[in-house]
Amino acid sequence: xxxxAQSPRYKIIEKRQSVAFWCNPISxxxxxxxxxxxxxxxxxxxxxxxxxxxxxxxxxxxxxxxxERLKGVDSTLKIQPAKLEDxxxxxxxxxxxxxxxxxxxxxxxxxxx
Amino acid sequence: GDSVTQxxxxxxxxxxxxxxxxxxxxxxxxxxxxxYVQYPGEGLQLLLKATKADDKGSNKGFEATYRKxxxxxxxxxxxxxxxxxxxxxxxxxxxxxxxxxxxxxGTSLAVNP
Numbered sequence: 202x203x204x205x206a207q208s209p210r211y212k213i214i215e216k217r218q219s220v221a222f223w224c225n226p227i228s229x230x231x232x233x234x235x236x237x238x239x240x241x242x243x244x245x246x247x248x249x250x251x252x253x254x255x256x257x258x259x260x261x262x263x264x265x266x267x268x269e270r271l272k273g274v275d276s277t278l279k280i281q282p283a284k285l286e287d288x289x290x291x292x293x294x295x296x297x298x299x300x301x302x303x304x305x306x307x308x309x310x311x312x313x314x
Numbered sequence: 315g316d317s318v319t320q321x322x323x324x325x326x327x328x329x330x331x332x333x334x335x336x337x338x339x340x341x342x343x344x345x346x347x348x349x350y351v352q353y354p355g356e357g358l359q360l361l362l363k364a365t366k367a368d369d370k371g372s373n374k375g376f377e378a379t380y381r382k383x384x385x386x387x388x389x390x391x392x393x394x395x396x397x398x399x400x401x402x403x404x405x406x407x408x409x410x411x412x413x414x415x416x417x418x419x420g421t422s423l424a425v426n427p
Contacts, residue, residue, distance in 0.1 A: 205357075232413070243403055243417040244358065256412050292357055301346040301365070301407040303415060305357040 203227065205306035207293050213312045219281035222309045226274070226295030232256075234303060235268055235278050236292040244292055250276065283313045316341040320404050320418035327394055327425050335389040335421045337378075337404035345406040347371075347380055347387040348415070352401045361389075361402070394425045 206225040214220050226233050231252050236244035247266065249257040253273040261268070265284070270276040280287055290310050294303040321336040339345065349361040349371070362371030367382035376391045389402060404418040 207357075243420050246414060249412060249414065257414065294358075296413065301413050302348060302360055302363055304360065305350075307357045 205293055205295055205304055207291075207306035207309055209309055210307060211310050211312075213314065214283055216285055216313050217282040219279065220283055220311060221277055221279045222291050222293075222311075224276045224278070224293030224306060226276075226293070227297075227304055229297065230295035230304075231273070231298050232296040232303075233270055233276050234294040234296070235276070236294065238290045238292055238308070240289070247278070280311075283311075285313050287311060288313045316345065316406060316408055316416045318404050318406055318416055318418040320402075320421050323401075323420070323422040325421060325423045327423070329396055329425055329427050330393045331425075333389070333391040333394045333398075333423070335402055335404075335423070337387045337389065337418060339385050339387065339404075339406050339416075341385075341406055341408050341416075343408055344382075345408040347378070348405045348407070349376070349378055349387070349389050350403045350405060352403065352420075354400070358403065394423075396425045396427050399423055399425045 233250045235247045238244045247261045248268045250270045253270045268278045290308040292308045294305045296303045317340045346365045348363045350358045351361045362373040364371040364380035370379045378389045401420045401422050403420045405415045
């Protein structure tokens, strides 16, 4: 079974530029999560989708971050404009229907200069 | 609200030493409990899980037992290897919280040959 795929793996941008990350979850997983992990810290949930609907986006900085999962499969997370403090690893995870555990992709390491 | 407390790191051990990483939790109801591992430069991997009291999760020589009476889920391994060097995260998921994972801060483990 293929795992969660993410791209790109690394991205370097200047502040005020925009960036987008892509995630393809494990086939059949209804729930998709985006996390931000700052170096040395645990993951922070940004947004949770159930199929193509948003379940929780309470910690998403909506003035600059947006995410979509239009067909209930893959998802895109965008930052526009980026700030220095957005430098982090962005992790995507997915979970099966009725399951509690989440399966993570390799992450995208974003550096904002 | 729900929370997870892990022992602080870093933990440094010699190869073949015994490992314990303490994890305690606060939650209403009966959460599922997880240990995730993050190797350098990689995403989070589910290491083991337990979904009810007295369950023992095990994988790759690691074990943890769900202790409801002490609200604990301590991670143990009898003989660590250099390849076990990573950051270990304890997490819980409660049914009434959209199955959101509540994370500990992580414990860094370094194993020296």
